[in-house]
Amino acid sequence: MSGRWSFLDSTDIKRPKLGSNATDIQQQNRALLVRLVRQYSGCSRAQLAKMSGLTQATVTKIVADLLAMDILQESGRQSAQRGRRATSLQVRSDRFLVLGIKLARTSFAAGVFDISGQLYEQVQGPLNPGRGPDRALRSIQKAAQKLKSLYPVRAVGVALPGPYFRRAGKIGLMTGFPGWEKVDLHAAFARMFALPVFLEHDAKAGALAEWYFGGHKPDEVLLYFLAGEGIGAGIISQQGVFVGSQGIAGEIGHMSIDYDGRPCSCGSRGCLERYCSSLALVADVQKELCRGAASCLKDVQPLTPQAVFGAAAQGDMLAQQAVDTAADYMGYGLANLVSAYDPGRIIIGQTMALGGQRLLSRVRAVLQQRLLPQVYTCLKVELSALPDAILSGAAATATDQILKDPAAFAGS
Ligand SMILES: [Zn+2]
Numbered sequence: 001m002s003g004r005w006s007f008l009d010s011t012d013i014k015r016p017k018l019g020s021n022a023t024d025i026q027q028q029n030r031a032l033l034v035r036l037v038r039q040y041s042g043c044s045r046a047q048l049a050k051m052s053g054l055t056q057a058t059v060t061k062i063v064a065d066l067l068a069m070d071i072l073q074e075s076g077r078q079s080a081q082r083g084r085r086a087t088s089l090q091v092r093s094d095r096f097l098v099l100g101i102k103l104a105r106t107s108f109a110a111g112v113f114d115i116s117g118q119l120y121e122q123v124q125g126p127l128n129p130g131r132g133p134d135r136a137l138r139s140i141q142k143a144a145q146k147l148k149s150l151y152p153v154r155a156v157g158v159a160l161p162g163p164y165f166r167r168a169g170k171i172g173l174m175t176g177f178p179g180w181e182k183v184d185l186h187a188a189f190a191r192m193f194a195l196p197v198f199l200e201h202d203a204k205a206g207a208l209a210e211w212y213f214g215g216h217k218p219d220e221v222l223l224y225f226l227a228g229e230g231i232g233a234g235i236i237s238q239q240g241v242f243v244g245s246q247g248i249a250g251e252i253g254h255m256s257i258d259y260d261g262r263p264c265s266c267g268s269r270g271c272l273e274r275y276c277s278s279l280a281l282v283a284d285v286q287k288e289l290c291r292g293a294a295s296c297l298k299d300v301q302p303l304t305p306q307a308v309f310g311a312a313a314q315g316d317m318l319a320q321q322a323v324d325t326a327a328d329y330m331g332y333g334l335a336n337l338v339s340a341y342d343p344g345r346i347i348i349g350q351t352m353a354l355g356g357q358r359l360l361s362r363v364r365a366v367l368q369q370r371l372l373p374q375v376y377t378c379l380k381v382e383l384s385a386l387p388d389a390i391l392s393g394a395a396a397t398a399t400d401q402i403l404k405d406p407a408a409f410a411g412s
Pocket of ligand 1: 255
């Protein structure tokens with residue numbers, strides 16, 4: 001696609017309501033308590049009140065509802081230091097299974113998850129950019145239907161590459177994969193499964209997975225930095241994903257860090273993903289090899305990010321230089337994001353996280369150099385520990401909706 005992605009006509013956008021009514025708050029509190037019980041399995045109602053900041057009476061009422069819905073169960077007595085012993089709580093994780101689907105530029109994955117984020121079974125396959133979205137959707141349908149026939153899934157969550165205009169249910173641009181911007185993805189996936197379907201931008205899904213399953217503090221402002229073939233960010237703030245007005249908040253792959261820099265297929269120059277994505281890493285090494293640089297990667301075909309990271313770990317100078325340069329640019333991009341969103345924790349995920357401690361220490365060094373000391377010292381920067389945060393996040397997108405209104409998904 002040439003030029004910048006076209007913004008949708010405002011008439012396409014369903015207007016959100018402005019206020020939060022009592023039902024919204026109740027749903028939010030319910031989802032919060034389930035998340036806490038899942039994270040701190042065996043906790044008591046009193047501990048939940050302390051962790052959530054809700055009153056004991058509110059917690060007691062919500063827990064009673066969740067027990068009636070079979071989402072929580074009481075599991076014996078917790079020994080208390082003084083006074084009467086408290087009943088401990090656990091999530092009935094097998095109660096609502098969901099199907100998570102990750103759509104990437106050249107591949108897809110689908111998996112069945114329970115509401116505690118445990119993966120039951122997964123399938124994946126390649127997608128051919130040249131064959132158009134219809135064929136790609138048929139491949140995904142074939143693989144995912146097989147899983148759906150084996151497990152009683154209640155809803156489907158799909159993680160999509162961005163920029164994803166959430167209110168219109170459409171992708172704005174998938175680099176190198178024309179045609180997707182015309183597809184009504186919500187309608188296509190809903191037809192495919194005859195189940196409630198929830199779509200999310202891949203980096204936001206990753207952030208949701210880290211928030212749900214990463215074991216971090218529930219009230220933390222968390223920034224998930226997706227660094228794969230593309231670059232994106234998902235921000236968790238105030239107990240939810242920060243979305244923006246059209247749903248494209250965090251589309252930072254096309255944030256320019258050099259006004260006269262490398263040209264990008266979006267029509268701009270100096271876009272972050274032209275410097276620190278896995279595609280940029282491999283392209284930089286390739287360029288130096290073509291110039292005749294000495295490296296153990298000289299005869300490696302096809303050249304992959306994994307091969308570059310492997311060579312860097314073995315001391316190959318060219319590979320080390322390429323990893324360090326990508327990490328430096330990642331640091332510059334992240335320094336801008338810290339100014340914009342003020343996260344307490346940054347989690348780097350997907351292919352570039354394979355750069356390990358070498359990449360992480362360079363990123364930290366740039367942040368230390370560029371941020372105010374009082375900002376840097378309060379900031380945690382780490383690599384994702386989840387096997388595939390985007391696929392888990394696709395499932396978490398559906399789980400998040402179920403927890404807000406479990407009765408609507410109870411089925412037969
Ligand atoms: Zn761009």
